[in-house]
Amino acid sequence: MKKIRKFDTGATRDTDSDKHDYEGYLSPIVLKRFGEYMTKHRVQSDGNLRDSDNWQKGIPKDAYMKSGWRHFMDWWSEHRGIKTKEGIEEALCAILFNIQGYLHEYLKEKLKGGKK
Numbered sequence: 001m002k003k004i005r006k007f008d009t010g011a012t013r014d015t016d017s018d019k020h021d022y023e024g025y026l027s028p029i030v031l032k033r034f035g036e037y038m039t040k041h042r043v044q045s046d047g048n049l050r051d052s053d054n055w056q057k058g059i060p061k062d063a064y065m066k067s068g069w070r071h072f073m074d075w076w077s078e079h080r081g082i083k084t085k086e087g088i089e090e091a092l093c094a095i096l097f098n099i100q101g102y103l104h105e106y107l108k109e110k111l112k113g114g115k116k
Contacts, residue, residue: 002014002015003015003017030096033089033093034093034096034097037089037090037093037094037097038052038093038097039052042054055097055101055104056104058105058108059101059105060105061102061105061106064098064099064101064102064105065098065102067094067098068094068095068098068099068102071090071091071094071095071098072091072095074086074087074088074090074091074094075088075091075092075095078091
């Protein structure tokens with residue numbers, strides 16, 4: 001039998017102890033900064049503006065891996081006190097993008113039965 005929460009107002013709900021706590025898992029300041037990074041990078045080198053979800057059309061995992069390593073090197077350099085062209089915030093946002101994109105592609109394959 002599930003436990004029920006009762007609020008001061010008299011309202012009741014199931015407990016949330018066995019549910020995902022997305023609000024607790026994520027940082028609003030990180031998501032805000034990541035959104036700023038993604039908005040900045042919507043402008044392509046040819047000046048055109050790509051859709052915000054353009055990456056979801058599919059980018060090969062190898063491209064995410066290679067880009068991720070380049071940005072990891074910037075992060076590592078900055079951590080060691082070596083200044084980089086983009087700086088640590090750009091590097092961290094880029095790593096987050098590449099990890100998210102790689103995981104997105106991996107999970108798409110898994111959903112199609114290609115990975116276990």
